[in-house]
Amino acid sequence: MAWWLFKTEPDTYGIDDLQREGVSPWEGIRNYQARNRLRDEIQCGDQVFIYHSSCKVPAIVGLAEVVQAAYPDPTQFDPASPYHDGKSDPQAPRWLRVDVAYRGHAGTPLTLQAVKTDPALAHLELVNRSRLSIQSVDEAAARHILDLLAPLTRHT
DNA sequence: GCCAACGTTGGC
DNA sequence: GCCAACGTTGGC
Numbered sequence: 275m276a277w278w279l280f281k282t283e284p285d286t287y288g289i290d291d292l293q294r295e296g297v298s299p300w301e302g303i304r305n306y307q308a309r310n311r312l313r314d315e316i317q318c319g320d321q322v323f324i325y326h327s328s329c330k331v332p333a334i335v336g337l338a339e340v341v342q343a344a345y346p347d348p349t350q351f352d353p354a355s356p357y358h359d360g361k362s363d364p365q366a367p368r369w370l371r372v373d374v375a376y377r378g379h380a381g382t383p384l385t386l387q388a389v390k391t392d393p394a395l396a397h398l399e400l401v402n403r404s405r406l407s408i409q410s411v412d413e414a415a416a417r418h419i420l421d422l423l424a425p426l427t428r429h430t
Numbered sequence: 431g432c433c434a435a436c437g438t439t440g441g442c
Numbered sequence: 443g444c445c446a447a448c449g450t451t452g453g454c
């Protein structure tokens with residue numbers, strides 16, 4: 275079981291939306307490195323920190339779990355979708371998505387500022403490779419983040 | 431809204 | 443396959 279951090283813009287799709295839906299596809303990933311991680315590394319049961327970017331207070335705001343491993347993202351073939359990719363071949367889909375299930379809100383969101391200033395977290399991709407939308411989190415850091423998020427409010 | 435960082439594209 | 447131009451991301 276591995277730990278990840280998925281970025282999302284709350285104005286588009288945030289932790290509240292995920293809570294409302296319970297389980298949701300994580301779609302619209304259009305970056306090869308992120309796609310490769312979805313394809314090669316992410317497994318059902320992996321834990322996912324949800325991070326809000328491009329907003330007033332960028333922060334880790336909750337937890338989710340991968341409940342369906344990678345499969346083709348249908349939005350790439352939908353001309354009406356903002357994620358449409360006319361160059362993707364239906365016989366060899368270029369983009370993938372996974373399904374995630376809501377696991378809880380952070381009692382206290384862990385702000386980017388706090389991540390940057392915490393020696394135990396300063397090595398995270400969130401700090402060093404901030405543009406990557408699918409980031410890996412080592413277990414020690416993950417445990418630390420969980421402590422800082424506590425209490426996690428779970429709604430099921 | 432600015433702009434630095436960085437990913438993608440395409441001419442050669 | 444290099445690399446300049448261009449587009450996007452995202453914190454500030």
